Amino acid sequence: MQPQPTTTAPGANPVQRSRKSISQHIVEIVSDSGEGAQKAGQSFGAICAKMGNGVWTVEIIPSDIQPPPRTKESTSGIRIRIGSGVITNAGDEADIVIAFNEIAPYSRIEQDAYQPGTKILLESMWATHDDEEVRENYTRAITDFKKLGFDVYEVPMQEECLKLVPDARRGKNMWVLGLLCQLYNRDIEIAADQIRHTFRKKTQNVIDVNLQLLQGGFDWAGQHLDFLYDLPPTLGGIDQVVMNGNEALSLGIIASGIEVCSMYPITPATSTSHHLAECFERAGGLVHQAEDEIAAIGFAIGSSYSGKPAVTITSGPGLALKTEFIGLAVMAEMPLVIINVQRGGPSTGMPTKIEQSDLLAVLYGQPGDTPKIVLAPSTIEECFQFVILARQIAEAFRTPVFILTDSNLATGVQPFARPKPRKEWFAPPVDQSPWPQGLNPYEWDSSNGISKRPIPGQRGGEFTVTGLNHNKEGKVSYLPEVNQRSSTMRSRKLAAFAKTLKPPQVYGEDHGDLLIVGWGSTRGAIEEAVDRARAEGIAVSSVHLRFMSPFEPDLAKLFKNFKKVITAEINYSDPVDDEFIAPEHRRYAQLAWVLRARTLVDIGCFSNVHGQPMRPNSILNAIRSITQPQNA
Amino acid sequence: MYGLKPDPCVLEVPDKYYSTGDYEKGVARWCPGCGDHSVLSAVQKLCQEKQLPPEKTVFVSGIGCSSRFPHYMKTYGFHGLHGRAFPVAEGVKFRRPDLNVFVVTGDGDCLSIGAGHWIHSIRYNMNLTVLLFDNQIYGMTKKQTSPTSPMGTISNTHPHGSVLPPINPIQTTLGVSNVSFVAQTADWLPGHLYATIKAAHEHQGFSFVKIMMRCTKFLPEEAKKMVGDKEHMTLLQHSDGIEVDMATANLFKHTVQHDPADIHQARAYSEDPEMSYLGLYYRDKTAPRYDLYGAHNLGATSEQKLKVLEEEFDKFAV
Incomplete structure (x- = not known):
């Protein structure tokens, strides 16, 4: 089927058409789950990054596990924001939408993701579907979209793909990638390299088919679209990596030298441990999936107590469950890194949505006075860096350190300069030398509240950790001046740490x-x-x-x-x-x-x-x- | 311990020899007559007998009378949160195969507030020696019903008698997959207590010892009754079981031969409403151990870590 004359200008000579120069654009690919929209979008982002453009991508995730197809609930996809310079966020309303069906855009319209002038490139196969209801839906959607001020372009994705592959459902995404490459004047060779990279574990035949699809979409767009863009890159020249915030956290964990990550599955934090579990073991670390959130932090505390600082990863409801152990970690002065990938709350709230609602809970959510150090990365690169920093602070100040991120960082994907890991980032070996004679387990330095911690294995350092108030010898004490003193010393660590900070820019x-x-x-x-x-x-x-x-x-x-x-x-x-x-x-x-x-x-x-x-x-x-x- | 090496001409002298006094710390503040005292003595004796280096020995506990235990041991100790001794002990042991880790817990700590962790700790089967001090009552908070209080127990929360049958910790433990060592002993039988704790320590895996314990303060009548009741106690004996001396064996009126490899018979004994069986119910030396997994990749070098990081950055490179 040819694009309808009302919406596109078929037959125009692509060579003659001028490209509109833009500084940034937002593209969304929306589809049913399993149609590969996210793979296409991530590949497109990588191609743009490689060409020296700024990129931010974020996945659009269906709220249910297996929603029925062609429903608003089943909308899956990706938003890609590209720019000449650095892109730091997902932006406002989309400029271009590629929709694999006419239902998917509705869910995004509910989220105010589009505005008048947004161009919707809509799969046109539904216009001739066997089911009359589908055909009617399709026609109605086009009317609705036009009423909302969107420009609708019907694109025969299925039809074009079937010229190249027998099953268009499994190839459409790479055809769309080709279309996008033409639309934004991407280097087709870089795009082809990206496909070879994406499918590097597949057969040569799979790679060849996808390359054909890429070229097919590229050529079709060149022949049929009456709007094309140019996005001059201004970046480049440096090695970059592109990942989401949770992946950055997981690599930060390895780079910090932490060797135990103890967690319980919770959205949106869990994917950190997925990536970590793949490579941690080779780096001498292990992910422990505990029986519950409480056990996860208890295990991490036990592990920190007898060795290198451990990390636990959670989100709102898990944070609530960890409360008592957080208090213990503060009281016992246990080096520990606690990552909270915030989600919508209170209670189960909105697990996949974005909120920054745990700040007060982290600062003040434990009974009693529980001073602790809290970091909040503001970029994906900082998600990586702050774990390394947090481990060092935890150890130097003998205290739990929180890292507060959120769903926006967890799922946002952005390129940043490839880190150059150094051995100095890694936790030092566990001290097993004899404990200095006469030194108490909480020999607080009055100027900074810091004391050296004895680690099991250190001869002469034997003492009992307790959540009860204790004096510098580690002995339980309820004496007024002792409780005042130990509270002051735990608080003083924050004062001392604050002195190391510079005013923000x-x-x-x-x-x-x-x-x-x-x-x-x-x-x-x-x-x-x-x-x-x-x-x-x-x-x-x-x-x-x-x-x-x-x-x-x-x-x-x-x-x-x-x-x-x-x-x-x-x-x-x-x-x-x-x-x-x-x-x-x-x-x-x-x-x-x-x-x-x-x-x-x-x-x-x-x-x-x-x-x-x-x-x-x-x-x-x-x-x-x-x-x-x-x-x- | 001092002794002769296989070569009888060479005297083996360890750099330090520990006496029981080397494991004693402070004066235990349990009530006079409390069963906890006898366990403390037995454990200190075990440490001395095994010459466990105090710096390589960790006692992890929760909250409750029993959980004061680490404060009286001159070793490393972790007196943590109510019900949460298991996760901490597991974290301690995970990457430290060289440490001797004991868990000291009570009927409220283990079977009530910490029940979820208890079930999973059985399945993890890490090399931990677990001492469950079961005195059938909450002592530290002054006489509330515990999950093991016999039905009808008068307590401050059930002044007219508790209304539910008690949980059976041995039966439950034997019901969890990957269970590897279950034994029962009693605080007033020092010979049996010591032999049982020793066997538990020697078992390479999660050794669960339920210690029948007197609370002379809050359940004095029951305490008296338990100690004198020979009719309802049977000694489990077997060549693969826990070896006790003749004097200890003679304290029992009833004795049965029980093969600790027989889990079905073990379960049957655990469910006997009329009889308490003391000794080794079950032992499986082959059950998979999570602490071995935890220790399998220890000692990665900085170079290995750097290599993995570079490989990962390659994957994410654009």
């Missing part, structure tokens, strides 16, 4: 009308919004915090250079203008709560619990309405 001017404070995965979107706002002449800057406990220094000083300070976070806050909320009752976003208490600055917040990455445009609108209330 401000993005933009160090003074102005508005400062946006963010943490975690929102960094890219916030900085992009700041760029756009500054281009409009708004005096806005942003600062991104990577250390949540203790904070980086001089925040209060920085905040006073701005007329207004707000946080931008993906967690709940009462709307500022809510008629039901008295100002003293207003519940703030989580970082805002802590910053207000810490700095006594009247910090506001922009937050929501939509379960989605924060979009640059939504932050931009918030910036506009705060700085130009009359126009809002």
Whole structure:
């Protein structure tokens, strides 16, 4: 079937057509599960990265395991944002959508992923389907999409693929990859190399067929599409790796020299252990899948106690279960790395969606005073780096260290400079030398709260770890001054660690009308919004915090250079203008709560619990309405 | 221990010889007459007999009267959370095959709040010596019903008598796949207690010892009754079982021959409502051990780690 004349311009001479130069674009491929949309998208991202373009990809995951096909629930796919320069987030509405059926876009429309002008390239096979209902759906969808202002292009994907392969369902994705390569003027040789890489474990025949499909899509687009783009690369020249945040965490674990990862399956944290389990053993490490979340951290603590610091990985509900052991780790001063890949909450919440709602739970979620160090990577590269850092802090300060990431980092894929691992990153061998005579197991240095820990095997260091309050000899004590002293020493470690931190870098001017404070995965979107706002002449800057406990220094000083300070976070806050909320009752976003208490600055917040990455445009609108209330 | 090597002309002198005093720490603060004291003595004797280096020996416990145990041992100890001794002990042992790891737990700690971990620890079958102090009552929190309190036990939570039949820890343990060592002993039979703990320590795997324990403070009548009741106690004997001296054997009125390889008979004994069987119920030296898996790739060099990292980065390279 030929594309319909109303929507495409068939027969135009591709050679004559000019390409529109763009600086960034967002593409979505949406399909039913199992049609390979994600593989096509990841391959396209890799090709773009290789050509020196910035890339951010994120998978669109169906909410059920086996939803019926051709339903909104079964929508699976991928969003690929590409740019001339570095791309730091998934962006706003899509520019191009490739839809394998007409139902899939509906679920994305519900998520406000598209806008008028979005081009939908729709598989046209459904127009002639045997089932009348399918044909009607298809026609209705095109009408709906046009009503919403989308440009619809019917593309005979199936028909074209069948010219090359007997089963189009298993080849369509590579044909679409070819189409995208033509659309964005990709180097077809680099694309072919990518296919050879993707299918390197398959037979030559499989590789050849996929190469033909790639070329088929490439040629078809060249002959039939009346819009083509050029995306000049500005990056490149360095070795890059491309992965998601959970994969980066898993490689960070290996690079830190940690040898035990103790976990219990929980979305969205688990995939870290999947990748780790594949390669950890060869690097001398093991993943322990415990019987439950509590056992997972208990096992990690036992392992840390008798050897190198261990890591446990979890998400909200698991964090809740680990509470008591976290308290023990603080009390017993156990080096331990706890990674929390946050998801929507409370309770089971929205397991696959994005939220940053565990900050307060991590900081204050344990009964009693439990000071601990908390890091929040803001990029995928930092997911890798911060595990290495966390292990060192845990050991140097004899304390649990948290790493807070979220679903956005866990599933987002971004290229970054290939790390150059060094032996110095690895945990040193377990100290088995005789314990220094006369040295107590909690011989706190008053200046920093640090004490040396005896490890089983060290002769002369025998003592009993206890969750009961204890003195420097490790002996149980309920004496008032002893409890005061041990609490002070555990807290002093944070004060000492804080001294090692530098003030955070401000993005933009160090003074102005508005400062946006963010943490975690929102960094890219916030900085992009700041760029756009500054281009409009708004005096806005942003600062991104990577250390949540203790904070980086001089925040209060920085905040006073701005007329207004707000946080931008993906967690709940009462709307500022809510008629039901008295100002003293207003519940703030989580970082805002802590910053207000810490700095006594009247910090506001922009937050929501939509379960989605924060979009640059939504932050931009918030910036506009705060700085130009009359126009809002 | 001092002794002669196979070459009788060479005296073997270890760099350190330990006396029982080398394992003693502080004064145990259990009630007078509490069964915990006798276990402490037996364990200290075992450590001395086996010359376990104190720095290579770890006692892990949960919370409760029994779980105070590590504080009285001059070894490494981990007095952790209520019900969570098993996960910690497993973590300790996972990468440290050189450590002797004991778990000291009670009926509330192991069979109630920590029951999930107990079941899985049996299946993991790591080389741990587990001492379950079963006194049938919560002592530290002052007399509440425990999962092993006989039905009708008067306690502060069941002042009119407990209403459910007790859990049977031996029966349950024998029902879990990969079970490898199950024995029962009693605190008031020092010879049997020592022999049982010794056999448990010598077993390479998860050795589960249920110790019938007196609580003279909260269940004094029951304590008295248990000690004197020879009618309802039978000694399990076998050439592959736990060897006890004649004096100890003579304390029993009833004795049966039981092959510890026979799990069906072991289960039958465990379910006998009229009789407590003391001795070795079951032993399987061949059950797969998770601690061997944990130790199988120890000692990777920095070069190996760097190699794996580079290989992984190659996979993700663009």
